[in-house]
Amino acid sequence: MPNWIAACSLGEIAPEDVMRFDHGGRSFAIYRSPDDEYYATDGLCTHERVHLADGLVMDHVIECPKHNGRFDYRTGEAKGAPACVNLKVHAVKIEAGKVMIDVG
């Protein structure tokens, strides 16, 4: 059962960037890709509990600020040590100028 929540407004995130969004005691990372698509993942790195929103978006990869572990934020795929466990991804839709993510 999806549970859609408005995370931010369209345009609030710069292209090829990421924003932190906290909801219900959980943290999420919302991405805007260079081709202007929006994506969402869990907000904390799977290696250690570090907020990915402090990291760097390059193309479709988020690099963790702590040890530079990399994930494909479209699929959550971990791209190599020390990021070895995939990230959970969340569905995204745009509605009335808002970026909605499924936190269910």
Place this chain on the structure above:
Amino acid sequence: MDNAPPAPHDYSLTGPSSRYALEHGLANAEWYRAPIPRARMKELMKRSDGPAIRDTIIWIAAFLVTGGLAFHFWPTAWSIPFFLAYGVLYGSSSDSRWHECGHGTAFRTAWMNDVVYNIACFMIMREPTVWRWSHARHHTDTIIVGRDPEVAVMRPTVVLRVILMFLGVPQVWGAIKSMVRHAMGRLSPDEADYIPEMERAKVYRTARIWLAIHLAIIAVSIYAGTILPMLFVGPLPTMYGAWLHIVTGLTQHAGLPENVLDHRLNCRTVYMNPVMRFLYWNMNYHIEHHMFPMVPYHRLPELHEAMKPYCPPPYPSTFAAYAEIIPAIIRQIREPGWSIARPIPREYPAQAVPAE
């Protein structure tokens, strides 16, 4: 100055100091971060291939020139200065290449980082998977006793060990023991603490390949009846060229406090000349690197400018750093709990260690 671990100092990752760190909030802790605006950080973190490609071309050319001349003049004494220069490239500049490419920040293109990482690892005899994980731990728990596997000068200081480090002796001896252990499919208890299960097969495979290469070099030398191949590749150049990376490397943390949660207290930023900075890939900006490891080496001077208001004054030279380090590590022979206190700007106080 230290939140000193229980005496005696125990640097193993599975002993009482490790338990102390875990119980006292020193492991996986929140560290101080200078409040640099996100927009500026984004600029500084930006990757490009250009600077590292340029530097790598110069690096390879320097290897060819020094190695070629050493070979040309062999076996006369004229080959010695060229071997010394080649050794510094092989046994010292590989330290920074290993380091920067391990972080994945030197090049924008991932495979370029991986290629240079693996070559530099072989030169400095740091097994790629093992050191990737040990270095991740070093960044999580920098100079936390019982957690950080990369403490260069342990306390109380063993002066002979420090001297031998300049000749690469403890490093290479440790590297050979590790390589053989891994080739036999075993990890030490410390390694098992920071290398996850899923990565271990890779450790054993690489160690076997490396061991085969080292044995092949020895075999070629014996077959050809000359030590020459061993002077170019393997433990010998790692050792005779080690001194410079110890000169630069000891400035990073030696003499500074253990068990603190603020890189301004346990790292040094030291101004160095452009040649040293080329060989060391700007790791003299060490507070900056530890606080923001995502910033590539070629942007560290700019990060340094941005962080200046929040940091202690940088050391004006390597000599100035050593004027502090040498007396400090000598004092730590008898007073292992003592360390140098760095002046933190009053407006940006040091990150507190959690109360007991």
